[in-house]
Amino acid sequence: MPTDCIPFRETSYFSDFICNYLDEKPELKPLYNRFPTLESFKAQIDEKSKSFNHKNRAILVDVLKQQYSNLDTSDLTLNHIESLNSNHTFTITTGHQLNLFTGPLYFLYKIISVINLAKELKNKYPDYNFVPIYWMASEDHDFEEINYFNFKGKKIQWNSNQTGAVGHFNTEGLDAVFNVISAEFGAGKNADQLKKWFKDAYVNHDNLADATRYLANQLFGDHGLVILDADDRELKRLFIPQMKTEMLAQTAFKHVSETNKKLEDLDLKIQVNPREINLFYIKDGLRERIIESAGEYSVLDTKIKWNESELLKHLDEFPERFSPNVIMRPLYQEVILPNLCYTGGGGEMIYWLQLKSNFEAQNVTFPILLLRNSALVKSEKQASKLESLNISNRDLFLKRNSFINKKVRQISNIDIDFSEQIKQLEQQFSALHELAEQTDKSFLGAVKSQEVKQIKGLKHLEKRLLLAQKRKLADQISRCTTLQEQLFPGQSLQERNTNFAELYLEYGDELIPKLMKALEPLKGKFLVLTI
Template identity: 75%
Template sequence: MPTNYIPFRETNYFSDFICDYLDEKPKLKPLYNRFPAIGNFEAQIEEKLHSEIVREPYRKVLVDVLTKQYSQINTSELTLQNIENLNSENTFTITTGHQLNLFTGPLYFLFKIISAINLTKQLKTSYPNYNFVPVYWMASEDHDFDEINYFNFRGKKIQWNSNQSGAVGHFNTEGLDAVFEVVSAEFGLGKNAEQLKKWFKDAYLQHNNLANATRYLANELFGKHGLVILDSDHKDLKRLFIPNIEKELVEQIGFNEVSKTNSSLEDLGLKIQVNPREINFFYLDKDLRERIVFEDNLFKVNNTNISWSKSELLKHLDEMPERFSPNVIMRPLYQEVILPNLCYIGGGGEMIYWLQLKSNFKVHNVTFPMLLLRNSVLVKTKKQTSKLENLNISDKDLFLKRSSFINKKVRKISNVDIDFSKQLKYLEQQFEDLYKLAEQTDKSFIGAVKAQEVKQLKGIEHLEKRLLKAQKKKLADQISRCTELQEQLFPNQSLQERNTNFSELYLEYGDSLIDELIKLLEPLNGEFTIITI
């Protein structure tokens, strides 16, 4: 299938921070361990091999937890083998994480996981003596329900309303039967529509909480490709993390280390993604996920009456580590403690906050992973590609903001020349001659020449805008066809991957959708990918 690439910087949809990272600018090198190039993984493997946390009992606990979590779902042979391989010291993970968005949320959920799957394949080819397992880390302890309780389908927002609170992975699936009725009507008829309905029904109406529902759905989509899905909200996994939790609670290392890094980033003029708190843990219980704070010589749970002395808190941590939930500063460290991980794959915002964390990892003596920006993709149908070619719209044109897109198109298809740059240049030359003349006479004449120059240049620019406006009106039908196509591919003038749900494409392509994406996407390519399926 036709594939095209555009540098991330040229899309104008990615921050300078991320583009500088991709360009390996020297100023950012202190913020990461190794850049994600295939040859750099050898050193990353060696460093991780010498880390105690990839040995027993960590691997055994991880495999035991995964085995329990997969006991109730139909698991592919490849995924089962990947879980079993995690017992071996020559097996490593490539991890991506994502919130428990309703019906996967935006398209980039797929692209994250496909990036992880494809990178494990590339690594196995380059390093055949090792095994590499793609892992999807479910953000089951997140508590921002409003970010995940909907997905977009053909311009409509399909939403699940619930008054539950606490960690979203614990949310029961009550009320999703009403959402199922909505999606059934929206998906319509046909084989692919029926499959989408079945996935939604089996995931959300046959499972008792959102974490289990999300695991089922992700496994249905990617199980045959060996994806391993982990819910880290588990007592046995948290127990492995107790030394780090205690260090954070007592010494407030995360706050001190990340604050220093943030200060360095500000000096470089870079925008900070997250700010640390004095204590970077929440307290987790039924219907509750609130920050732990230290006030009046007591550790307290914000907005509750729960409090402990230092000794009481550490005793409670030892007895119930599952009650301690890492925030955005500590979650990455937790991930790298319990997984034999080499590389984390995320979006632009995630990459930035990971780049704030290296010094915190160093203090905890945990290997900092390689950081890879996930594949970003625009998917076009053959019909859309044909229309774009007929309208002489390039892939790069599509990334223009709407006004610039229209102006460029009008100038291109207009039968009159709307570019007045030649006239402006001629006018500027005439005034250069006038300035020379003015210098030979009364100097007050220079001011008059300048005023006349400004007036006439503005006049030419105004005439150009008037002509452009007139041509827009005259060519309205052609421009409408162009903007309609851009809107299809950039809904709400945003990237398709940040808005569109996979169901829209699945209705068109069925099971071949994910197979084609896996075939076409290259995780280490380093550019924005445009594909026609």
């Protein structure tokens, strides 16, 4: 199973912000607690042990047992859940939306990252237990982001008029989607397994949260993954003190805004902006922001209102109706979990890096932040074609025009690269500039104008010759671009577009074990994998 690793920065698909974090740039160090190295986890264990409310463990275990009560659960997952009662057990967490049929491939990479890291930590620190957690974003309300998946260039979509937290959505209409995917997946053992998973998850369960839990358990239960739906009354009761502070003191707004200003001063693009109150109110298909004005609290675009004492009383009586937004969700996670590390994508890492000051204000330990594994998977047949066309792994990451231009120059029998001629021309005009300087400075403008004109002409000629060669070599270039499009659909990373079903059709039950064997969570590079 040949592999190749490419630094994230060299792929050109990751922001300077996240690459600077991976490079441990000094200006970003105040934004995180500890950098993700195997050795740094001991200090994180010690700090979390002192700060975590150990009484929360029993409630967490009870909630998980209830959520798993109707699932066929592996012994390893059951042992992981039971072990959370112990003060020597800690979690490694990733989170993801409830995307239809897992959405893009990186759903798998996130979960594999936390499973593999938990194993690696157990080997390093055998006196402790480490539980991989998938936190379902069941309270999210961006249905348009999750109601589809891509399959071989087609968008498989679930249409629904439901509103509110998506985890509450009933699965009505997904039987029609099942009919679509049955035709798309075709026949065969692997296709039948995919169809069974989809039907058992989405047709045979009543809501999207239960369907997603079932599917994730089918894919990763044997590897000990623990799936948590934190949209739970008893878990939210543990979060009441932090929610009170948020609503009364607007803590996140103050501290995250200060951090954002520092990031802007560093010319770094921020991911999220805090609101004065970073909590939603959810009830009966409603998920809307809580706002405050002149001491009165209300739910935006509704008639629901409270004064301060009424609000606090309502929070104590119905904590399940209060929902953290993107700013507060990480804090909620770290309050209810004995967590050491959060693993996420580049965008997630950036908004987590905005939040440390709010954690400090709320006296909650900030976790280690790990960029999830990223991978490009190619078949042996595709690898063979790449080799025959002399396309390197790094070539594949080039944007389309740069990729084509490089291949034209590479396979052309003439050298269409005028950089040397341009360099010589610049040297000649440098001498002319000196001559004009010594004779009559009024000619400097004319010399410069002529230099610009001639260099522009050379570049234009180079461009025209390249176009002519592209036409001449159209068949060869077409084979190259077709292959790049297969691996970078829509000129995007495969992992951000392709659904796991495409790979499972080809590799079947070997897919996840092969990915788990190849992905190393602490390696910090983009993996190119041939299966």
